[in-house]
């Protein structure tokens with residue numbers, strides 16, 4: 027069996043479909059093409075089975091700045107659920123002239139990088155997995171990190187993705203060449219890559235957020251961030267601090283509390299918590315799923331619609347939608363926490379859903395353990411031997427865990443991107459990332475984002491968004507190819523209308539009801555989560571409509587979309 031390690035430096039043998047730079051420029055202009063597209067699913071071509079070894083990073087550095095002759099049809103950036111799903115879709119459609127550039131040495135994204143104890147998904151695994159690859163093998167309803175990573179590796183293997191992977195290849199720069207209608211990517215080390223289309227799937231949670239606490243550099247024990255967990259740090263019998271009680275904190279705390287001598291939990295804000303019963307799935311359960319795939323699919327569907335039904339309660343700010351979930355969460359807390367002083371500390375003081383609602387059945391029991399202290403006073407400083415609070419409490423410590431989340435990218439570009447006329451994506455997104463349909467942004471042609479602006483899930487699985495986007499992007503890629511277009515870029519007016527709709531809808535959401543959260547950019551705007559139902563978003567992007575885009579043909583002349591495409595944009599504008 028091929029392992030990620032085996033494939034680390036593997037690249038596919040070029041296929042006959044690969045275009046050279048000269049073949050692109052030499053192509054005849056298409057004769058007055060009309061832009062209604064019905065991309066056909068071409069039969070999948072056999073994957074390159076004998077990968078040519080990719081030169082090691084040092085060798086690649088030597089070839090830095092050498093303009094390659096090969097032009098990829100698609101360069102995908104990132105090999106988490108989204109990027110890998112994109113690769114699988116391309117291959118299924120018969121497009122094999124693509125690579126997936128991944129800065130790390132394995133697939134998996136979030137689930138490769140987050141290995142802290144207790145790490146698991148908080149959406150049921152049946153839904154938090156590809157719709158085309160349901161699994162009967164989950165050990166629990168909510169799988170842990172190891173199982174999810176194995177599932178991603180399994181999919182990469184089953185769908186023949188390893189030969190398309192370029193590991194240890196961080197994309198640092200992308201420049202669009204309007205003459206050639208292609209992107210020039212720079213890989214860390216200097217290697218250049220040419221591609222007609224770029225699909226950026228760098229993930230929303232790539233970099234850990236440092237809480238910047240005074241004195242941390244002087245601490246004599248160990249400090250670890252959950253996003254960069256270090257298994258060599260011994261916790262057994264140690265005095266440990268956990269800073270942060272969000273989605274990560276409530277997973278790691280219960281997982282380590284039984285082993286440590288003492289756990290001091292530093293909470294800034296109490297969370298709304300719902301119970302998460304997570305019984306083991308027995309061998310008989312798994313066998314039943316294997317035997318009845320239809321039942322498994324129906325289970326997924328029922329989970330999907332159940333989550334959809336919760337959307338108004340989690341998303342809208344109106345009290346009519348808040349009383350039911352708040353009282354469920356309140357009564358759960360009141361039943362579980364006996365000490366009134368502790369109960370008070372654990373009671374949130376903002377609207378249900380304003381910050382991410384957490385699911386945990388072991389957080390409240392953990393807070394009541396004899397070896398756990400919940401500290402709600404602010405941290406004044408970290409000293410060489412521990413943590414001093416604003417109230418003057420002092421905790422002597424061996425290890426400090428930062429469960430302080432991620433630098434969520436709601437402003438700026440994920441890497442340097444220069445589009446038409448050398449426009450900078452960093453400049454465009456300096457106050458907040460924006461994209462039409464959350465996927466494409468004007469002036470940056472043939473570039474598509476997965477799980478980009480406005481398309482994070484407020485109430486369901488990320489994968490439900492990513493899969494719909496993957497299909498949309500594939501249609502765009504097919505359109506460019508079929509019509510021999512130089513490029514496709516979102517119309518500014520269409521993009522502005524979409525952004526306005528997102529902004530207007532966000533005003534009705536609970537995310538803007540006054541609490542501080544990572545959903546909001548520094549100027550208080552939501553451009554992270556989709557303010558609506560996932561089903562509605564899927565309908566919105568079901569069909570890639572060329573009339574929403576500027577299409578430039580091989581002869582540099584604009585190509586008109588068909589009347590049908592235009593009529594469908596009018597319909598959409600009226601119903602937005």
Ligand SMILES: Cc1cc2nc3c(=O)[nH]c(=O)nc-3n(C[C@H](O)[C@H](O)[C@H](O)COP(=O)(O)OP(=O)(O)OC[C@H]3O[C@@H](n4cnc5c(N)ncnc54)[C@H](O)[C@@H]3O)c2cc1C
Pocket residue numbers: 103104105106107108109110127128129130133134135136137140145146147148149154195196197198227228229230231232274440441476477483486487488489
């Ligand atoms: C602990 C944790 C638990 C979560 N639980 C859930 C859950 O239960 N349900 C849910 O819906 N979501 C959950 N999420 C959100 C989760 O991030 C997404 O569900 C999903 O993993 C996103 O997949 P992705 O492929 O878009 O991004 P990622 O998984 O982040 O993958 C992005 C990949 O891109 C690579 N990359 C980034 N920049 C570059 C570059 N410049 N060049 C090359 N490669 C690059 C990264 O190394 C990474 O491999 C969770 C997140 C975390 C951190």
